[in-house]
Amino acid sequence: MTQYNVSHHGQILDINVQGTRIKHRNTLWTVEEDNGKIFITKEDGTTYQIRDVVGQKEGGYLVHINGYTLRYQVNKRIDVAQDQQTDADGLIKSPIAGIISSILVKVGDQVIHGDILLVISAMKMENKIVSPLKGRITSIEINLNELAETGDILIIIEEE
Amino acid sequence: MFGSVLVANRGEIAYRIILTLKERGIESMLLVSPLDIDQLPARTADKVVLIDDNPFEAYLSIERIVEEAKALGAHAIHPGYGFLSENPAFARAVENSGIKFIGPTSEQMSMFGDKLMARKIAIDNEIPVSVGSDTSLSNEEMLEIAENIGFPLLIKAAAGGGGRGIRLVEKLEELDENLHLARNEAKLAFKDDRVYLEKFIPNGRHIEVQILGFNPDMVLNFGERDCSLQRKKQKLVEESPAPNLPKVKRSRLHKYALNLTSSIGYLNAGTVEFLYDGKEFHFLEVNTRIQVEHPVTEMVTGEDLVWRQLQIAAEMDPEISQKDITFKGHAIEARIYAEDPYSDFLPSPGKINNIVHPFGKGIRVDSSIVSGDEIHHYYDPLVSKLIAHTHSREASIDRLSSALDEYLISGIQTTSKFISDVIQSDDFRKVKHTTMYLDNSEFTVPAHIIRIGSLVSAYIYHKSTSSIPANQSSPQVSNWKRSGWRH
Numbered sequence: 325m326t327q328y329n330v331s332h333h334g335q336i337l338d339i340n341v342q343g344t345r346i347k348h349r350n351t352l353w354t355v356e357e358d359n360g361k362i363f364i365t366k367e368d369g370t371t372y373q374i375r376d377v378v379g380q381k382e383g384g385y386l387v388h389i390n391g392y393t394l395r396y397q398v399n400k401r402i403d404v405a406q407d408q409q410t411d412a413d414g415l416i417k418s419p420i421a422g423i424i425s426s427i428l429v430k431v432g433d434q435v436i437h438g439d440i441l442l443v444i445s446a447m448k449m450e451n452k453i454v455s456p457l458k459g460r461i462t463s464i465e466i467n468l469n470e471l472a473e474t475g476d477i478l479i480i481i482e483e484e
Numbered sequence: 485m486f487g488s489v490l491v492a493n494r495g496e497i498a499y500r501i502i503l504t505l506k507e508r509g510i511e512s513m514l515l516v517s518p519l520d521i522d523q524l525p526a527r528t529a530d531k532v533v534l535i536d537d538n539p540f541e542a543y544l545s546i547e548r549i550v551e552e553a554k555a556l557g558a559h560a561i562h563p564g565y566g567f568l569s570e571n572p573a574f575a576r577a578v579e580n581s582g583i584k585f586i587g588p589t590s591e592q593m594s595m596f597g598d599k600l601m602a603r604k605i606a607i608d609n610e611i612p613v614s615v616g617s618d619t620s621l622s623n624e625e626m627l628e629i630a631e632n633i634g635f636p637l638l639i640k641a642a643a644g645g646g647g648r649g650i651r652l653v654e655k656l657e658e659l660d661e662n663l664h665l666a667r668n669e670a671k672l673a674f675k676d677d678r679v680y681l682e683k684f685i686p687n688g689r690h691i692e693v694q695i696l697g698f699n700p701d702m703v704l705n706f707g708e709r710d711c712s713l714q715r716k717k718q719k720l721v722e723e724s725p726a727p728n729l730p731k732v733k734r735s736r737l738h739k740y741a742l743n744l745t746s747s748i749g750y751l752n753a754g755t756v757e758f759l760y761d762g763k764e765f766h767f768l769e770v771n772t773r774i775q776v777e778h779p780v781t782e783m784v785t786g787e788d789l790v791w792r793q794l795q796i797a798a799e800m801d802p803e804i805s806q807k808d809i810t811f812k813g814h815a816i817e818a819r820i821y822a823e824d825p826y827s828d829f830l831p832s833p834g835k836i837n838n839i840v841h842p843f844g845k846g847i848r849v850d851s852s853i854v855s856g857d858e859i860h861h862y863y864d865p866l867v868s869k870l871i872a873h874t875h876s877r878e879a880s881i882d883r884l885s886s887a888l889d890e891y892l893i894s895g896i897q898t899t900s901k902f903i904s905d906v907i908q909s910d911d912f913r914k915v916k917h918t919t920m921y922l923d924n925s926e927f928t929v930p931a932h933i934i935r936i937g938s939l940v941s942a943y944i945y946h947k948s949t950s951s952i953p954a955n956q957s958s959p960q961v962s963n964w965k966r967s968g969w970r971h
Contacts, residue, residue, distance in 0.1 A: 330938040337938045341946040376894035387937040391889040391901035396941035447831040447865045
């Protein structure tokens with residue numbers, strides 16, 4: 325069996341797969357595909373139909389199940405602790421694509437957890453980007469009214 | 485009646501207007517951006533002009549739209565909602581070009597578009613409004629008035645509306661910064677930085693009245709809609725009639741709406757919005773256009789509001805009076821947005837791999853989206869509106885919920901299943917919800933659904949990265965392509 329970790333909104337599950345057999349903790353599931361439709365069945369016979377799976381970027385999936393559309397990221401098992409460390413630095417990245425409609429800080433400003441740094445306007449909504457940590461603004465990487473893409477670095481904060 | 489009408493809009497509302505034009509034998513004309521050229525409205529309209537400068541020129545350039553309408557020989561322009569629909573400069577430019585604008589006069593639009601002036605007209609007509617500031621003031625003067633109003637309060641942009649340009653301020657210390665932000669936002673969004681204060685009514689329901697002015701002496705009432713289920717001040721679910729509203733209050737509400745609009749001889753479709761605190765109504769604003777949620781009114785009245793708008797603009801005898809407008813059953817609309825309801829409604833633009841709209845008894849779908857279409861982050865994220873109309877509120881909740889559960893939209897995340905869960909809640913069924921309800925309640929995805937999604941993702945990833953046995957490979961690969969699997 326090959327082991328994967330699958331994350332959804334920060335929840336991580338360890339899952340083993342071999343052929344059409346899937347194991348999570350001590351439960352076994354089997355997958356059946358029929359003319360483009362996917363069915364997944366638990367040991368006790370309970371079956372769910374997956375209406376559609378759409379691949380995104382490497383290992384990213386949108387799964388449509390029972391009316392819900394959920395986003396997943398699959399990795400071959402890696403060291404989770406190491407992954408979290410790189411997330412804890414002061415790089416503030418854009419969670420969405422949109423126009424920078426306000427910048428409320430400048431280089432040198434002291435900020436604390438929860439301070440509003442800037443506002444991104446996307447699809448009619450104003451999205452506030454707040455500081456995740458206490459520190460000092462060392463760089464602002466984007467200009468007012470500029471378009472930010474998802475994942476673009478917006479602001480760099482030096483943790484204090 | 486007009487021989488031809490240009491629709492200055494896109495998406496579901498453009499398609500919905502085109503359908504009425506088709507039904508009435510009127511030539512439909514449409515300007516489209518390059519992003520919309522292959523979509524349903526462009527395929528359906530009789531004449532289509534591609535405006536390929538940028539994604540917005542076709543829908544936002546006043547000069548260009550009027551110029552193209554003239555060149556096409558359009559008799560009238562329907563602005564839909566959003567974009568230029570409530571822009572008096574656009575209405576004026578259309579009026580001056582000799583083409584009929586399907587809406588109120590530009591002057592009426594300016595009066596109600598200025599939220600401070602609308603407030604004044606309401607006060608003059610003895611329509612209740614919340615305590616607030618009535619003119620644009622300096623920050624110092626605002627601070628003084630704010631202390632009298634009390635906190636929390638709202639800062640509203642005079643040129644805002646439709647939930648835009650509103651800020652909630654919790655305490656006095658935050659007022660100054662928020663005034664600054666509100667003015668900046670207003671200036672950026674509306675090129676008008678005037679703002680005013682209004683008392684915040686926390687446990688209110690949003691109830692609005694649909695009116696149509698047929699001539700300056702005849703404004704008719706098409707009943708009310710309850711749009712209390714909102715998130716971030718944007719409506720998510722609307723229904724008609726408003727539930728649990730005593731008869732006496734309902735007639736008073738209708739009278740307020742008629743008095744306000746009659747006082748300026750209002751023409752064409754308009755919506756008078758109120759906040760209802762359980763005892764009294766508080767005037768919010770007038771929207772001078774057809775609304776997103778107009779289908780619920782159409783379902784309960786059996787009227788085609790777009791056709792009525794055309795009749796009014798063409799000065800045709802509508803052959804209607806107030807007694808002809810009757811209400812039947814209960815209609816509820818769900819707005820399906822390309823947003824992730826489980827991540828603070830973050831936009832979820834992208835290509836729709838597969839969409840299967842619900843159908844059957846009691847269901848209406850207003851959408852222009854089919855499989856393969858893309859929801860662009862440039863535009864409003866509305867994918868579709870799903871409307872259930874049955875004999876009762878309870879039955880409409882159940883009908884809408886089952887249609888939402890069955891709604892297949894893949895490739896993007898939407899509000900579909902979220903709304904189904906919300907309307908099934910006791911709070912919604914018993915009408916305990918207010919405009920703040922979604923901000924203070926949590927709806928989550930069941931744990932077993934999340935787990936099954938994880939299992940399937942791991943399986944698909946495994947399959948895509950492992951070698952496939954030769955005897956199975958060809959059917960499986962083609963099946964995956966059909967179900968949209970790609971990498």
